[in-house]
Amino acid sequence: MTVSTRHSSSSTSAPNRKSWWQRPWTGPLLVLTFAFVAFSIPPYLTLDPAKSRVPDPGFAPHYPLLVVHVLCGSVAILSCGFQVWPWFRRAYPGVHRRVGRAYVFAGVLPAGLAGVVIGATSPFGPVARVSNVMLSVLWLLTTIAGLRAARGRRFGDHRRWMIRSFALTLSIMLNRVIGGVLYVILSPRLDSTFHGDENLLVQTIAGIGTWLGWTLSLLIAQWWLDRPQSGGRNSRSGPARVGLRSETGASKVAAGA
Numbered sequence: 001m002t003v004s005t006r007h008s009s010s011s012t013s014a015p016n017r018k019s020w021w022q023r024p025w026t027g028p029l030l031v032l033t034f035a036f037v038a039f040s041i042p043p044y045l046t047l048d049p050a051k052s053r054v055p056d057p058g059f060a061p062h063y064p065l066l067v068v069h070v071l072c073g074s075v076a077i078l079s080c081g082f083q084v085w086p087w088f089r090r091a092y093p094g095v096h097r098r099v100g101r102a103y104v105f106a107g108v109l110p111a112g113l114a115g116v117v118i119g120a121t122s123p124f125g126p127v128a129r130v131s132n133v134m135l136s137v138l139w140l141l142t143t144i145a146g147l148r149a150a151r152g153r154r155f156g157d158h159r160r161w162m163i164r165s166f167a168l169t170l171s172i173m174l175n176r177v178i179g180g181v182l183y184v185i186l187s188p189r190l191d192s193t194f195h196g197d198e199n200l201l202v203q204t205i206a207g208i209g210t211w212l213g214w215t216l217s218l219l220i221a222q223w224w225l226d227r228p229q230s231g232g233r234n235s236r237s238g239p240a241r242v243g244l245r246s247e248t249g250a251s252k253v254a255a256g257a
């Protein structure tokens with residue numbers, strides 16, 4: 001079934017339909033994701049392990065899997081910015097479907113599977129390892145749940161699971177911000193709290209940063225989904241009223257229609 005989403009996007013009678021200036025987060029989010037990738041990706045495009053920002057943990061497959069993770073993670077985070085943009089979903093449902101496919105199959109699935117292995121062998125210590133594996137597994141599960149809901153035409157569930165998946169994708173930026181703040185706060189205590197042990201300082205910052213990054217993001221996403229002004233859009237079984245047509249499109253992608 002083909003539905004004209006262009007027509008629906010021009011309708012002024014639909015409740016909750018907002019213009020781009022009423023959703024001021026969309027532009028900055030896109031700029032932030034592009035800036036994050038522009039900063040993160042260059043050392044890994046050289047395929048030179050000496051340029052990696054992650055120390056070698058002494059596990060041969062680590063570097064090739066890290067490169068796969070960074071490249072596919074970039075696909076996920078760049079596509080995420082477009083998928084959460086309501087106007088874009090309504091105006092370009094076909095592109096939304098293709099970008100949705102890229103998000104799942106060229107982004108989260110390969111980056112998350114690689115994330116499980118590089119997470120378990122992380123050089124940043126056991127606390128960060130447990131967090132990275134938890135995050136990778138949750139990233140994979142929320143995305144697969146969103147995909148299955150779309151294929152089953154359960155659009156309310158599809159939206160809820162994908163918002164959780166996007167929150168985990170974007171959490172990587174919060175992780176880096178928290179890491180920077182922790183470095184500023186904790187590095188002056190190197191000789192006191194950390195007894196001069198730089199490795200302990202780095203593992204503490206990485207451990208706190210990675211756990212806080214994704215747990216806070218997930219809590220914010222859940223608050224967003226449960227907030228009263230959602231007006232019933234977020235009911236588990238019912239279709240999401242706003243964006244229903246574009247999510248119908250997303251389900252067609254997932255179903256390969």
Ligand code: HEM
Pocket residue numbers: 037040041053054066069070073074076077115118119120121122123124128132133135136139168169170172
């Ligand atoms: C959301 C699930 C994710 C998990 C579990 C995860 C996990 C990891 C792990 C374990 C490492 C190796 C460093 C370490 O041992 O701590 C790493 C590195 C990296 N990840 Fe992810 N990651 C995720 C998402 C992303 C996304 C969406 C991007 C977007 C580009 C990304 C970009 C990178 C980059 C660039 C590095 C190399 C370190 C650097 O140069 O800053 N990751 N990630």
